[in-house]
Amino acid sequence: MLGSTASAMYFSKTIFFSSGMNYFLFFSVWCYNQQMKEILFFYGLECPSCIVVEKHVDKLISEGFNIKKIEVWHNKENDELLMKLDVGDDVCGGVPFFLNQNSGKSICGEATYREIKNWAEGK
Numbered sequence: 304m305l306g307s308t309a310s311a312m313y314f315s316k317t318i319f320f321s322s323g324m325n326y327f328l329f330f331s332v333w334c335y336n337q338q339m340k341e342i343l344f345f346y347g348l349e350c351p352s353c354i355v356v357e358k359h360v361d362k363l364i365s366e367g368f369n370i371k372k373i374e375v376w377h378n379k380e381n382d383e384l385l386m387k388l389d390v391g392d393d394v395c396g397g398v399p400f401f402l403n404q405n406s407g408k409s410i411c412g413e414a415t416y417r418e419i420k421n422w423a424e425g426k
Contacts, residue, residue, distance in 0.1 A: 340404035341369040342423055345385045347376035347398045352413040356399045359416040368423055 344360050346353035357372070364370050375382040375398060388402055389395050395411035402409045403423065410422055 341371045343371050343373055343388070343402045343404065345373050345375050345381070345389075345398050345400040345402075348374055349376065350398055353399045356413055356419070359414070359419050362416060363420060363423065368420075370423075 344357075346357060360370055360372060373381045373384065375385050385398075385400065389400060389409075393409065393411065395409065397411075399413060400409065400411055401414075401419065401422070406425065408422070410419065414422075
């Protein structure tokens with residue numbers, strides 16, 4: 304809980320301040336932030352397609368997209384997470400693999416910057 308001193312919350316490259324009587328703004332942003340889930344990008348360090356796609360991911364992150372990069376070829380726990388999440392009718396079975404936690408939709412394989420951006424925006 305916030306005290307009477309000013310507090311800052313970073314949200315999508317914007318800083319929201321809350322102090323004293325101004326809890327409403329903080330609470331509204333906090334509620335929205337709890338609903339906003341990140342996009343997961345699973346990749347292999349030496350994977351040629353992943354190397355190409357990772358450049359697009361880095362650009363999208365710099366533009367403010369909430370993307371978490373998860374390396375699976377050298378991390379057993381991350382690989383197990385990929386296996387757990389890569390389910391359903393369109394199983395990818397490898398990397399690169401994107402999962403949008405908000406929509407549940409995924410991208411399997413190499414994709415262009417525009418394809419990934421449009422998909423991330425829900426277009």
